[in-house]
Amino acid sequence: MNYLILVFWVVSLFLSTSFIAWYIRKYKKSDVIIAVYVVYITLSQILAAKIAVFWLWTAPAAVIIFPFTFQLTDTMNEHFGQKETHKMIFIAFITQILMVIFIWFGNSLEPVVWWEFDNEQWKGIFELSIGITAASWISFLLTENLDAWLYQKIKKWTKGKMLWVRSVLSDIPMLALDSVIFVTLAFGVFSSDPNWAMVPTIILGQLLTKWFFGVLDTPFMYLDRFIVNYKKEIKKKPLENES
Helix, strand or coil, rough: HHHHHHHHHHHHHHHHHHHHHHHHHHHCCCCCHHHHHHHHHHHHHHHHCCCECCCCCCEEEHCHHHHHHHHHHHHHHHCCCCCHHHHHHHHHHHHHHHHHHHHHHHHHHCCCCCCCHHHHHHHHCCCCCCCHHHHHHHHHHHHHHHHHHHHHHHHHHHHCCCCCHHHHHHHHHHHHHHHHHHHHHHHHHHCCCCCCCCCHHHHHHHHHHHHHHHHHCCCCHHHHHHHHHHCCCCCCCCCCCCC
């Protein structure tokens, strides 16, 4: 994996976290979290079909986005509660159904003769596999909702203290569960040509990569809290912050 990509990944996470936290502090609304979350979920579904090289192992390219999505569920949970987090997940799921429908519409249209892009190449890029799409939806609905539930449970157990504990202990097991479910279904159960021998290798690659990025994004939860609470005097609607 190109280390320059890793640098850009950290920078993009910094910019995303800073903008979202600033928006929450200024407007006391969650709509920006939902908007960015939908974009990330959409990108992850498209990138899930590509198997990429990460250092000494391989994994679907979408793993670089999953820590972003789990961080956003944690952010929503932290400031607006579990109920709003489940609502956001449901909204994102509906958008994914619409995305698949409109990609199918677009691929079904006959291109004009002077269009320079090869139509079969276009379909190869944007025609989503039914198996991968189904696996993505199943793993998404299960793990994202479980993550929202577990985050709140840990927050109550720790009495709102130790932000890093609830961030890590909710994300790490859910990232692992997501890997097991998605890879088993997408490249095994739902695949037209399953390669069961490769399934454990792909799962391991996903686990290592997701855990690495998942732990790496934990400090950004503190950045979010710092920005949101930076000017307490402007707060008119207190958010759900830890003591």
